[in-house]
Amino acid sequence: MHSTFEYPTYAFKRPPEMDADHNGAAAKPYPLIIVGAGPVGMAAALDARRHGLPALILDDDHTVSVGSRGLCYAKRTLDILDRLGVGDAVVHKGVTWNVGRTFFGEREVFNFKLLAEPDHRRPGMVNLQQYYLEHFQVQACERAGVDIRWQHRVVAVRPDDAGATLDIETPEGAYTLRTDWLVVCDGARSPIRRLLGLDMQGQVFQDRFLIADVVMKASFPAERWFWFDPPFHRHQSVLLHREADDVWRIDFQLGWDADPEEEKKPEKVIPRIQAMLGPDVPFELEWVSVYTFQCRRMPVTRRIRCHPSGLEAPIQEFRTPTTSCGSWPS
Ligand SMILES: Cc1cc2nc3c(=O)[nH]c(=O)nc-3n(C[C@H](O)[C@H](O)[C@H](O)COP(=O)(O)OP(=O)(O)OC[C@H]3O[C@@H](n4cnc5c(N)ncnc54)[C@H](O)[C@@H]3O)c2cc1C
The missing domain is CATH 3.30.9.10 (D-Amino Acid Oxidase, subunit A, domain 2)
Known part of the structure; x- marks a missing residue:
């Protein structure tokens, strides 16, 4: 831990899907679920909110990243952070x-x-230390109405023609969610990439x-x-x-x-x-x-079907450009 930074602790909140009267996976799917509240997952959620999409993030941790990780933000990155509403905080603190x-x-x-x-x-x-960036992104997510569920670990993903089903473990037990779109931002070691048998x-x-x-x-x-x-x-x-x-x-x-x-x-x-x-x-x-x-890199990233409008689209493959x-x- 760092002496110059006080790590926030984000509380676990019991989701409605875990209550007995909720019909779990059979309930209406979420339009967009993002796995991972790191810099990439929160950026995706903030951009989704800018487009009017509701965004739910699941993260297995209860704080920002611990340790010395990313630190340099170039002009183009700062432009993107401006778009996400965290540019000023990063520039002032950095x-x-x-x-x-x-x-x-x-x-x-x-x-x-x-x-x-x-x-x-x-x-x-x-x-700027990465934990500050993430801290500012969490604050921006709160302002933008992004629902971040801390201490929710995704342990299984089952993609299908209509979206994906996720099995999630929490300190109070397990539950299941359905989503139209899944964005996997669970880091370089990506447990979900491994679960899906995808390679880098x-x-x-x-x-x-x-x-x-x-x-x-x-x-x-x-x-x-x-x-x-x-x-x-x-x-x-x-x-x-x-x-x-x-x-x-x-x-x-x-x-x-x-x-x-x-x-x-x-x-x-x-x-x-x-x-x-x-x-x-x-x-x-x-x-x-x-x-x-x-x-x-992953040679191919795979899009799980189903536009929030309900329009059907086949599963598509995107070649990774860089x-x-x-x-x-x-
Ligand atoms: C030692 C080190 C030094 C680095 N130095 C630099 C640097 O100098 N410059 C630079 O640009 N980059 C650096 N990086 C890389 C930078 O930290 C990453 O590029 C950045 O963190 C990637 O962000 P991310 O959101 O993709 O993943 P992460 O930051 O890894 O976030 C992934 C999130 O997903 C969560 N998660 C994982 N699995 C699950 C699951 N199954 N269910 C729910 N949640 C899950 C994790 O808890 C985490 O919060 C460094 C990384 C390391 C490890």
């Missing part, structure tokens, strides 16, 4: 930056400036990276700095980003042979950070994890 510098050893070899342009509303980049194709990079989030008052400017082979971490790369609340994210490349459990130990992490910052810079360790990069990248804790 750290704006436009300059990135790359060093080889101690020498700066490259830099870029994502300068603001007169007709652009937003800066080049804003850094691509590449797992044979390398490991240490994330160390530290709280410190630092003299670094609000820029993205990247080092190849720096004197404080020879033969590997290091990345430095500033986030909200004086949190700094440092990524150390470790190599494929590194032992993730060993590398997470404070006695291994703290000397790495001291070598980078110097012995006299005080800091507090906020979060440590080790991850690998994967660059994989490759997506993700990072996974080792």
Whole structure:
């Protein structure tokens, strides 16, 4: 857990479908159910509300994402967050930056400036911890009338010609729902993708990276700095980003042979950070994890039939247009 962020706890609410007088799966289907209250699921729900669709989200957790995950939001993403009603909150809380510098050893070899342009509303980049983004999205969902059911785990999905049936487990028992449309946003490990026997194709990079989030008052400017082979971490790369609340994210490349459990130990992490910052810079360790990069995608995403208007449409397949990248804790 982080010392700079107080994790909200979202309460479990017993759904009407669990009451004895409710006729469960036989009841009228929901027009749209989204699995997962992460950034993607909540974005889908907020967009659905903008189009006048009711949206129900099922999430198996009771808070926002724990740990150090996504942090950089580019101008285009900020435009989308504006559309969803969370752009201002993200920009005000986050750290704006436009300059990135790359060093080889101690020498700066490259830099870029994502300068603001007169007709652009937003800066080049804003850094913000993912839990803040999700917190703002939950608030926006409340304002928009999105029903989020916390601690509702989807354990089975049965697609058919008319939509899908979901089996859901909760702290007070199990129940079943019907939906016309199902949007699955249950994360990179996607239990539902596995349940449906769907696959991802691509590449797992044979390398490991240490994330160390530290709280410190630092003299670094609000820029993205990247080092190849720096004197404080020879033969590997290091990345430095500033986030909200004086949190700094440092990524150390470790190599494929590194032992993730060993590398997470404070006695291994703290000397790495001291070598980078110097012995006299005080800091507090906020979060440590080790991850690998994967660059994989589903070749096909499948649309479950039935438009809310009731118009029939065959199940369609959509080819995934672009490759997506993700990072996974080792
Ligand atoms: C260690 C790490 C570092 C990362 N660093 C970066 C970074 O620097 N930059 C970047 O852009 N991205 C980064 N990412 C990736 C970023 O976190 C993801 O892209 C983002 O979280 C994806 O959002 P999502 O909504 O698809 O999934 P998630 O955020 O994973 O949300 C999925 C939600 O679905 C819920 N769920 C799962 N299964 C079920 C179920 N069966 N029933 C009900 N609910 C379920 C989960 O509880 C969760 O709330 C990082 C990820 C990790 C793990």
